[in-house]
Amino acid sequence: MDKKRVFSGIQASGSLHLGNYLGAVSNWVKMQEEYDNYFCVVDLHTITVYQEPKQLRAAVREVAGLLFAAGIREERSVVYVQSHVRAHSELAWILNCITPMGWLHRMTQFKEKSDQHKEEVSVGLFDYPVLQAADILLYDTHLVPVGEDQKQHVELCRDIAQRFNFRYGDVFTLPEAFIPPVGGRVMGLTNPEKKMSKSEEKLDDAIFLLDPPDRIRSKIKKATTDSLKEIRFDESRPGINNLLTIYQLLTGKEKESVENYFADKSYKDLKEELAEVVIESLKPLQERYKELTGEKGYLDSMLERGAERAESYAERKLQKIYRKIGLR
Ligand code: AMP
Numbered sequence: 001m002d003k004k005r006v007f008s009g010i011q012a013s014g015s016l017h018l019g020n021y022l023g024a025v026s027n028w029v030k031m032q033e034e035y036d037n038y039f040c041v042v043d044l045h046t047i048t049v050y051q052e053p054k055q056l057r058a059a060v061r062e063v064a065g066l067l068f069a070a071g072i073r074e075e076r077s078v079v080y081v082q083s084h085v086r087a088h089s090e091l092a093w094i095l096n097c098i099t100p101m102g103w104l105h106r107m108t109q110f111k112e113k114s115d116q117h118k119e120e121v122s123v124g125l126f127d128y129p130v131l132q133a134a135d136i137l138l139y140d141t142h143l144v145p146v147g148e149d150q151k152q153h154v155e156l157c158r159d160i161a162q163r164f165n166f167r168y169g170d171v172f173t174l175p176e177a178f179i180p181p182v183g184g185r186v187m188g189l190t191n192p193e194k195k196m197s198k199s200e201e202k203l204d205d206a207i208f209l210l211d212p213p214d215r216i217r218s219k220i221k222k223a224t225t226d227s228l229k230e231i232r233f234d235e236s237r238p239g240i241n242n243l244l245t246i247y248q249l250l251t252g253k254e255k256e257s258v259e260n261y262f263a264d265k266s267y268k269d270l271k272e273e274l275a276e277v278v279i280e281s282l283k284p285l286q287e288r289y290k291e292l293t294g295e296k297g298y299l300d301s302m303l304e305r306g307a308e309r310a311e312s313y314a315e316r317k318l319q320k321i322y323r324k325i326g327l328r
C-alpha cells in the first residue's frame, strides 16, 4: 500500500514565473494527493552562480511561500529548504566520487550556463547535476516532475544510481522524469524561440507569479507574434503557439475548442483575453501568498517542520549508504 514517492526541486535564483508554474509547480499540486511528496527549495544549487546574500535569503522565502500559495499542502507534502538538511551535500560528495567527469561534460545546461557566466564558471556549476542526483536519490524517489529542460539531469541521475548499485549493491531506486505533455517548455513572451526564464535582463519576457494585473497586461500586449492573422496551434509560429498554449493550460480547454473560440478573433483579442485569464488564474495564489507571509513566523515554522521530516528520512538513508561503501 506504500505510495510512490515524488521529489522535485526549484531554485531561488529569482521570482517564479509562469514557466515554472505550468511546467512544474502546478503539476506538483495536482499530483500530491496520489503520491508521497518532497518539494525542495534548492538554495545550494542556486549559489552555483553568485547571489547577493540578502537577496538570496529573501528569494528562498518567496519561493517557499509561493509553493504553499500555489496549493502544496503540508498534510500531503514535505516542503523544505535544501541547505537545512545536510545529507544532500554529504551524498553529493559520495556521488562525486563515482561519477565520471565525461558524463558531466555532456550536460547541455552546463554548456549554456557556462556560456552565460564565462568569466566565472564555478566548479559547483559543473557539479550541479550530481547534487541534483543526491537530492533525488536520498528519498528513494520514483518520479521527478520537472520541465523539459531537466530531462537530461534526471537521466544522468539514473545512470549514477545504476553505477552505484552495480558497485555496492542495491541501494538506490531508479527515478523517472515526469514531463507534462503540454507546458513542459513555456517560451518567452518577447523571445518565443527561447524558454521563459528567470534571467533579469529580460524582465518583459516572463510573467512572474506575483506580477500585478497591469504588468501582466502590458507584458502580454508586447508579446512577439507574427504577420499572419490566423490563430491556431502551429509550432512553426512560436509566438502565437506559446500564447495559445498558456491559454489552453490555464483554462483547461482542448486545443480544438481554443482554436474554434478564437477563429474569428484578432491577435489583439487573443492578447486581451489571455491577459484576463492569467490575472484571474494568479489572483487566488497572490491572495494566499499575502496572507501566508503576512503572519509573522508562519512560513518559517512550516519550513522548520519540513526540514525535520526530510532530515529523518535522509539521515537514515545516508547511514545505509555509508555502511555499503565501507565508511562505517
Ligand atoms: P528552475 O527555476 O530552473 O529551478 O526550474 C524549476 C522547475 O521549473 C523545473 O522543473 C524546470 O524544468 C521548470 N521550468 C523552468 N522554466 C520552464 C519553462 N520555461 N517552461 C516549463 N518549465 C520550466
Ligand code: TRP
Binding pocket: 007, 008, 009, 010, 011, 042, 045, 131, 132, 135, 136, 144, 146, 150, 153
Ligand atoms: N535543476 C533543477 C532546475 O533548475 C532544480 C533541481 C534541483 C531539481 N534538484 C532537483 C529538480 C531534484 C528535480 C529534482 O529546475
